Amino acid sequence: MGMNLSVEIGKIRMKNPVTTGSGTFGSGQELSDFVDLNMVGAITVKGVSLEPWKGNPYPRTVETPAGMLNAIGLQNDGVDNFISQKLPFLRQFDTPVIVNVVGQSVEEYAEVARRLDKAEGVSGIELNVSCPNVKQGCMVFGTSVEGITEVVQAVRQATSLTLITKLSPNVTDITAMARAAVDAGTDALSLINTLLGTAIDPWTQTFRLANITGGLSGPAIKPVALRMVWQVAQAVDVPIIGMGGIVTGTDAVEFLLAGADAVAVGTGTFINPKAAVDVAEGIASYMEKMKIDDVRELVGSVKTL
Amino acid sequence: MGMNLSVEIGKIRMKNPVTTGSGTFGSGQELSDFVDLNMVGAITVKGVSLEPWKGNPYPRTVETPAGMLNAIGLQNDGVDNFISQKLPFLRQFDTPVIVNVVGQSVEEYAEVARRLDKAEGVSGIELNVSCPNVKQGCMVFGTSVEGITEVVQAVRQATSLTLITKLSPNVTDITAMARAAVDAGTDALSLINTLLGTAIDPWTQTFRLANITGGLSGPAIKPVALRMVWQVAQAVDVPIIGMGGIVTGTDAVEFLLAGADAVAVGTGTFINPKAAVDVAEGIASYMEKMKIDDVRELVGSVKTL
Amino acid sequence: MRDEISRVVADCEIIEQVEVAPHVFRSVLVEPTIARTSKPGQFVNVRVCECYDPLLRRPFSVHAVDPEKGTFSLLYDVIGRGTKLLMEMHVGEKVSVVGPLGSSFDVGEDPSARHILVAGGCGAAPIHFLSDWICKKHGCDKVTVLVGAKTGTALLCQAEFVAHGVEVKLATEDGSFGFKGFVTELLASHIEESKVKNPDSAIRIYACGPMPMMREVARVCGEQGIKSCQLSLERTMACGIGVCMGCVTKAQDGCCSHHPDEWHYSRVCTDGPVYDAKELIWE
Amino acid sequence: MRDEISRVVADCEIIEQVEVAPHVFRSVLVEPTIARTSKPGQFVNVRVCECYDPLLRRPFSVHAVDPEKGTFSLLYDVIGRGTKLLMEMHVGEKVSVVGPLGSSFDVGEDPSARHILVAGGCGAAPIHFLSDWICKKHGCDKVTVLVGAKTGTALLCQAEFVAHGVEVKLATEDGSFGFKGFVTELLASHIEESKVKNPDSAIRIYACGPMPMMREVARVCGEQGIKSCQLSLERTMACGIGVCMGCVTKAQDGCCSHHPDEWHYSRVCTDGPVYDAKELIWE
Ligand SMILES: Cc1cc2nc3c(=O)[nH]c(=O)nc-3n(C[C@H](O)[C@H](O)[C@H](O)COP(=O)(O)OP(=O)(O)OC[C@H]3O[C@@H](n4cnc5c(N)ncnc54)[C@H](O)[C@@H]3O)c2cc1C
Ligand SMILES: Cc1cc2nc3c(=O)[nH]c(=O)nc-3n(C[C@H](O)[C@H](O)[C@H](O)COP(=O)(O)OP(=O)(O)OC[C@H]3O[C@@H](n4cnc5c(N)ncnc54)[C@H](O)[C@@H]3O)c2cc1C
Ligand SMILES: Cc1cc2nc3c(=O)[nH]c(=O)nc-3n(C[C@H](O)[C@H](O)[C@H](O)COP(=O)(O)O)c2cc1C
Ligand SMILES: Cc1cc2nc3c(=O)[nH]c(=O)nc-3n(C[C@H](O)[C@H](O)[C@H](O)COP(=O)(O)O)c2cc1C
């Protein structure tokens, strides 16, 4: 009778296909004033590193046409603080928690994964090999087959949690990166992270971000994200979490049609703090209108004209 | 006394730093109802190939947030028709003409360049190795160092006109492509061409473009374009024509500050048929407000915070 | 059919905004050049937002002109964001318009020709202007307008056509008003009637409406041996001024071409929107 | 100073739009929860467009509340596209608002304390709410408001402060009204006066204005040995709700930290906008 909205990403069972874009939902608690955290399919939290990171100087964000640049620099309190301070709150909810992991070396990534593996209440690890705003490591790993292979293999050995590799769009061939991650043992892929960009204030003749460059997100990048999800879905067989500019339920449907098994709402939460839940509801009402019983029927079913 | 707005791109002297984005200004004639073609720095016309190309089926364009996708497929009447039908009109104006050249093989590129070299009224060739909407050739050349080297070398031998290589943004490292083009003998670079993207209609569950994917242009991509121009300006010494989302004079100033010697207005012309001239005037009035005498002072002078 | 005329880019004041039917609005704008030089079938390209989302202009046929007052009207269906933004603008606000653009209907010089105008939905917008134009040139008694819509409340410009003094026939798909069925069925029977009544007069057909209707009009005209059948097509447009090559439709290379059986993609914004049905290739 | 309260995301009707000074507007909106639960210094985040350009919400301090009527006001300078869009909205239209957000001014429990409020430019927005709040809690006679602006016509809320019954002192940079110079100079002299007049009363300083002014207020307070100096900071905000980490300012790790001389980037939208001056590190 009832519609099925649930999907599986590796061993993670999501009650609906909507998770949150890492770095746009804090550690979940900040949003709990606005949304019932039981209503999202999964909560993907801000990137955590081994040691606390201070992040980049201000200004860290700038609005652009239908998008924004950010150069936060992965400010976070470190994995141990995350486990002791943030995770207990999240355990109250019947919602899987995916922890985004960053590092400056392969060993750091692996160590963070090892610590999370032992923590109660973590369902998956999203390997962030694509953050454009940190000088060392990170993005460097995500833009070459060798880099991805190395990090994914190391983390794969460090954890038996569902491993999701988050791909950078700043590459010539996203499918090569996807295949490398799959070959190295990732359970799933998420894409896209932000496009590297910059902005200049003509009146002060300075860059608008203290970090010079930042990552472009929001509706502006949706066409690129959708194309990459579609390409990757053709190229590999693991589940895909699609993201990039999703604000509404029909945005999400486009990603599902392109081949994503689940989606994440990132910048959309800044426009509407309830966006993740509204997107999940939007998918359901779309399915109702289109008389689709199972959300999985949508996945990859886009047709050509 | 008077302000200097003129710049040089190879042997091309532009009376102001604004040209038109290839494919967004037709062959100039279409726009002559709206703008005085003597008022733009140069006219860059739609891509021409050796034989006439029919182009892709409809739909070829779709609007996206602050941008648009196009998959025209380089419909054009071929270089001979261009020379006999379009060029005579353009010769009336005291404005350099840059011809965008496309091909499906190295030899085709070179042959088009050879024919243009002999035609009266062509000042420069813009080598389009980055069109994402044509199955063979083109983009394949533009996304590898080997491809760029091969095409640029061949065309360099075929013409003594100012040779501008137009780079694709769909690469991991734009500076590597820029260096390859410079090493192969290009006189200047122009960037960026469009970002590869797609769009899906959730209600019909089909791609919105007959060609499936298309090129993203417009204000949405400006942050990416600006970043790439800045990176390339650091990496090579040849003149750069910057483009991607320029609609106003201050948009153009941002590109100059990032290191472009000239700019092109593309999609902006669709919003405002007078955009190219308005942008040139906008640069002049910016310089007046900022008390800058020579537009060349702006080039590359962006500061960090 | 393309006319070389003066085109403008202008900020036009809106002086009237009326809902003439459910979701259908008429906007009256001030722009003397457009009011004076537009021909029926031509369109204007309207910037519905000062921001970049929506980014592109929206094309609308010129629906009526008042050269004396220097005003012109649009008639449009609110179907998406752009038309909603236009409809929400207040009288007194200004909106950027480019036009007049594209080709126009050719009403011929034959004083005895019968003119049959076919409007489907908002296709009534240019047909209204055309009806007025033919009346002024050839007299109203030779004009019949066939107006079609899904349902009675969606029939547009009925009163205006009656006011012009032309013959008006209505068709609704649900039969709530006039003939029950497609306006193209009405067209077929009307052509036959006309041939009987005026065997010596040439028949000229002009139509504007959704693409499937245009195709059907072309088919009916072919079947009935109509020599002059002009259709106004709709295409998604990025530039509206002939430079992007986005708005194409398949067209014959033409009688004078070296390859008369060859086709090319023709730009609806510049070579159209009004085409002779014989030029078009349907898929 | 963060309060755990109910926050809403609501479409609020605009019931008043007034230009109160050149380029400065007051908008009155209907939202009972915000009207009832906001504290002075808190802000709301407003979506100025239904489209994606501009994309992000714009933060504005709560300027006044009317819990009975369920309304609250904003007072803002039209400096860019977002504020222009807000100003252009018509009475009766709805706008999406998130709030109340952030920390608030702590007015203390000491009945004898003297309260000095310093407003620079649109910093008057929250200072107005605060003045009303302190009056109600501690009485107006202990409150002085120092209002600064570039020029006389830009001085805001003067009449309102007078109506509250608080002492008001004015400063303009061009001397066109009140004291000639920066409001921070006025602050320094007023603190000295206050110390002389009420040697036994604690002085509490509250300020809102541009960053350089905030820094100067902090310096003056440090120099004068003021214990309680609260500053409301402005930062470009992407989310306004503490999740993006964009709106940061350098702050001490705090007395209870293991590394009291260490600093961290503090989120102005959630840990602020109101900070105790002692927490802040200026660069
Ligand atoms: C030459 C010309 C003249 C026109 N004259 C009129 C007129 O007089 N009155 C009138 O009501 N409309 C007219 N149209 C159609 C009108 O341009 C569209 O309805 C309008 O652009 C829709 O804008 P929107 O932002 O409201 O819809 P959008 O949000 O852009 O689109 C809503 C839906 O309509 C579809 N759509 C949008 N534009 C078109 C199009 N051009 N053709 C087909 N489907 C489209 C979209 O794919 C989408 O599904 C004309 C079109 C052309 C090309
Ligand atoms: C907590 C908080 C409370 C605020 N309360 C008020 C208030 O009560 N009244 C009021 O008038 N303003 C207030 N502001 C400032 C207000 O948010 C900005 O003026 C507004 O966002 C500008 O939007 P815009 O689109 O008009 O300008 P934009 O077009 O975005 O910007 C115009 C110019 O202003 C700069 N700018 C934009 N936002 C900020 C910012 N937050 N800080 C510094 N510079 C900026 C831009 O860089 C640009 O140069 C507050 C800001 C914060 C953070
Ligand atoms: C402010 C901000 C912070 C982000 N931080 C992270 C992060 O810590 N780790 C990560 O993998 N992605 C991060 N991202 C990327 C998003 O998770 C997402 O991949 C991207 O923004 C595209 O989706 P969107 O357009 O919906 O925002 C961040 C994005 C933003 C806007
Ligand atoms: C409709 C359309 C057609 C284009 N055709 C060409 C082309 O023929 N050759 C080319 O090198 N670039 C072509 N481009 C790319 C533009 O010249 C330009 O590089 C790109 O659009 C980015 O600039 P913009 O954002 O200002 O449009 C085309 C772009 C558009 C929108």
Ligand code: FES
């Ligand atoms: S819309 Fe650009 S050519 Fe017709």
Ligand code: FES
């Ligand atoms: S604005 Fe996002 S954390 Fe403050």
